[in-house]
Amino acid sequence: MAAAEQNLTIDLDLAELRAVTAFSVACAEPALAIFERECPEDPRPRAVLDEARRFAAGGKRTKALRVTSLDAHRAARAARESGREAAFEAARAAGHAGASAYLHPLAKATQVLHILGAAANAARAFELEAGDDPAVGAGYVEKFAGLAGPVVVDVLKRYPDAPGGGRRAGELLRTLDASLRSRSVL
Template sequence: MAGETSEIVLSTQELREVTAFAAACAEVVLGIFEADQLDDPRARDAIGAAWEFARGGERGKSLRDTAWATLTAAKGAHTAAAREAAWAAMSAAGAAYLHPLAKATQVKHILGAGAHAARAAELVAGDDRTVGAEQIEQAVRRATPLVVDVLGRFPVAPGGGGRVGELVRMLDANLRG
């Protein structure tokens, strides 16, 4: 039937691996948020919840709550770089909720943390895009073969999304290449 989206089979282990990848990407820029918001543990809590799930924990309320809390924390950040770092942490917790739908928009669940982390690093470096490209290369090295396999089941990343969208597409192309 026209308009239907096919489902992709994802195991819990595959979701854990994708979440570990996202947490590792977000962890790199956690200090950017923490320097901006000295007493705010929400981004760290989101990354911690992502790691907990990745290491065998439940995919439940803690992940959702820390992701939402970190989204709120991002709104209170003083700098764009800190906001991007918080969004990377939120994306790490949200990676566990990758939907098994063959939609290009789902790619951001896999690659969003890496793209937001790259953007945060760029902004800290005075909007230096070579820094973002270096962060993308580091993310590519973090991706396990299982993460690349899961990504390959989804359509390529969609257009749009400003600079973060560009970084998602750059990471997507590098992992598929």
């Protein structure tokens, strides 16, 4: 049994939360262009990335960060309801980037979504944009793995492995999770 499964809580400090959020923003930001191209009238995903970027750079975890994260998820739902699946995934990536600042120190596999959700949804958005080409998603997972610094990998390894489910974005999340866990942390 892994240490994270034996303990109820995980040590996590503000600097680590900022590193996780910076990683999430770096993964979600490229996919924002997909959303803005398909939903140019909706500023909500950009707003949460702006808030998350401020937090990652040393700002406070504000109510605006939480609200804009929820708003980005609402934008995702609206995109899906209008049949724009790539925009849905891109907005979810932005929402997860904002939510990453609220990673809980609970030893639960579901918390991995706060760490890797932005990357997985962004990879899925690019995959859909490329005609649902799984090689594109895999390529972005590899690219995003390269963006994860030692702090992000160390934080991830404190949590149980990523949970099942989540359809294709969940598969991408688990692939990224396994890739990062195979690294040695310096």
